[in-house]
Amino acid sequence: MSNPREMAYRIFADEFNRSAVKVVGEGxxxxxxxxxPLGAKINRVFIVxxxxxxxxxxxxxxxxxxxxxxxxxxxxxxxxxxYNPAAxxxxxxxxxxxxxxxxxxxxxxxxxxxxxxxxxxxxxxxxVAENLRDYWCVRTGKSTKERIxxxxxxxxxxxxxxxxxxxxxxAPAVAEGAILAIENYGSVDTDMYFRNMVSALTTxxxxxxxxxxxxVPSREVNGEYRTSFEGxxxxxxxxxxxxxxEEELDKIVLDIIEEVDTADAGGDGALWxxxxxxxxxxxxxxxxxxETMGRLLNKGLIYEPVIGRMKKV
Numbered sequence: 567m568s569n570p571r572e573m574a575y576r577i578f579a580d581e582f583n584r585s586a587v588k589v590v591g592e593g594x595x596x597x598x599x600x601x602x603p604l605g606a607k608i609n610r611v612f613i614v615x616x617x618x619x620x621x622x623x624x625x626x627x628x629x630x631x632x633x634x635x636x637x638x639x640x641x642x643x644x645x646x647x648x649y650n651p652a653a654x655x656x657x658x659x660x661x662x663x664x665x666x667x668x669x670x671x672x673x674x675x676x677x678x679x680x681x682x683x684x685x686x687x688x689x690x691x692x693x694v695a696e697n698l699r700d701y702w703c704v705r706t707g708k709s710t711k712e713r714i715x716x717x718x719x720x721x722x723x724x725x726x727x728x729x730x731x732x733x734x735x736x737a738p739a740v741a742e743g744a745i746l747a748i749e750n751y752g753s754v755d756t757d758m759y760f761r762n763m764v765s766a767l768t769t770x771x772x773x774x775x776x777x778x779x780x781x782v783p784s785r786e787v788n789g790e791y792r793t794s795f796e797g798x799x800x801x802x803x804x805x806x807x808x809x810x811x812e813e814e815l816d817k818i819v820l821d822i823i824e825e826v827d828t829a830d831a832g833g834d835g836a837l838w839x840x841x842x843x844x845x846x847x848x849x850x851x852x853x854x855x856x857e858t859m860g861r862l863l864n865k866g867l868i869y870e871p872v873i874g875r876m877k878k879v
Contacts, residue, residue: 574612574669576706577602579640580762582611586682587750588674600672600684603754604713605743611686612669613642614694614702616866616879617662631657635668636866638703638766643685644668653688660693663869663879667694667702700770710763712736714756716744721753768813769865812861818848819858823868824878835875 585608587601597609615637624630630647631654646653653670660666670688677683716736720726726748731741747754822844826836845855859876862868868876 574610575606575608576612576702576709577606577608578706578710578762578766579613579615579637579642581606581639581710581759582608582642582684583640585674585684587746588676588682600674601743601746601750602713603747603751604710604717604756604759605740605745605747606709606713607739607743607746608672610669610671610689611642612667612702613637613686614665614667614699615642616699616869617660617664617666617691618866618869618879620657620660620662622658629654629658633657635666636864636869637699637706638769638865639762640864642668644670644688644691645673645685646688650687650689653691656691660691663877665694665696665699667692667698703766703770707763707767710759712740713743713747714760714763716740717747717754717756720744720748812858815850815854815858816862816865816867818850819845819855819862820867820878822848823876827877835871835877838874838876841876 581602581604585600585602589599589601589607591597591599600608602608613635615635617633618636618641619634621632622629623632624647628648631645633644633646635642635644644653644657646657648654650670667690668686668688669690670686673685673687675683675685716731719734719736720731720741723730726745728738728741728745731744732738736744819841822841823836826840826844830836841859842852842855845852850858859868863870866879868878871877
């Protein structure tokens with residue numbers, strides 16, 4: 567008798583790619599799982615992002631595709647061949663960059679020289695509208711926030727216990743996941759995952775405010791728990807805050823890339839040297855430009871069609 571179909575997890579790429587624990591099922595048909603640093607127990611994933619790259623590493627007769635899907639925190643790596651022909655057929659014909667929704671099985675690889683790498687074998691791939699990516703990001707942010715809160719509560723316990731977390735109101739899967747995370751990863755930098763979550767939501771929600779995603783307690787500081795925006799930090803969205811400055815810089819650099827790309831008859835993207843030249847005339851330091859380009863790449867707002875050129879999605 568086959569096992570029921572596993573739930574497809576929503577998870578950001580930065581948390582997914584830092585997963586380094588595999589749980590192997592005992593029975594012949596028992597599923598295997600990847601445990602994320604925040605305790606997501608994953609067999610399948612549901613991701614939405616920008617498909618930025620597709621490459622056939624096989625042949626026209628026996629294709630094997632590698633692809634990248636960028637959410638606002640990093641990249642998911644996909645592979646599809648003879649064992650997932652429906653997804654391979656989509657990757658063979660799809661034009662990119664484009665927004666896609668992907669449901670797939672998680673795979674891990676542990677080379678002999680060390681390391682732990684995760685990827686996704688897609689079951690389905692479908693082109694979608696941008697607003698679905700935004701909705702996915704909000705839902706994924708909510709799930710990430712719950713895992714962060716459960717981990718923080720579990721870490722405060724003398725002996726972390728899932729039943730005690732459930733009594734505090736956490737869902738059983740979230741509570742059990744927090745215990746798995748502590749057992750397998752030890753101390754996790756929840757601040758980093760929280761900052762990445764906020765950055766992701768800021769990207770898709772822009773200047774909108776949502777009470778559902780107000781800052782959650784961070785690690786203990788001087789005997790008390792503080793939120794990420796407490797203390798002397800400027801309010802998020804104020805005109806002299808770091809978040810506002812980054813958003814403005816992102817817009818300026820995006821405009822430069824589009825301007826250079828439009829002026830180039832080849833249409834292969836904006837040449838790096840030309841982007842740098844215009845940025846200098848606008849008094850943008852090179853290190854700030856490089857940092858902004860990296861941020862835009864991670865957000866899936868630009869991609870590199872060929873080495874040395876950038877193109878707006």
